[in-house]
Amino acid sequence: MAVNPKGFPFEIPFLDWLDFRMHEAEIGHSHFSLELRPHHLNSYGMAHGGLVLTMLDISLAMAARSLEVPVRGPDMPGMLTVELKTTFMRPTYGEKIRAEGHCIHRTRTLAFCEGEVYDGEGKVAARASGTFKYPSLRKEGR
Secondary structure, three states, X not given: OOOOOOOOOOOOHHHHHHOOEEEEEEOOEXXXXXXXXXXXXXXXXXXXHHHHHHHHXXXXXXXXXXXXXXXXXXXXXXXXEEEEEEEEOOOOOOOEEEEEEEEEEEOXXXXXXXXXXXXXXXXXXXXXXXXXXXXXXXXXXX
């Protein structure tokens, strides 16, 4: 299976557009980074909250997915977000920010994850916890 140039095991056009980079997603953990550009910022000059939330969503989902890849193989689809709670603790400034995700528990169909986004100084800027569904082998919604 080919990995795209930004490290993802499949195409995610939205994340390509945002320019997310995946560095690791294995054994229930993931690590992402992003070089902040002007289009990532809000009117205060900090990372937009939607960008930070998206980083948390994808890092938690990929941490959960990494536990199922050994069973289903590297071509398995992505995860489905069931719920995501995010706490923004400080503004996210810096040239490069990063996100880490951790799967803390899983069942046959669900994964429970936590993660953080770190600002350019390495300080925690936001945290999230979420529940993710492992997609069935058939198309969802049918």
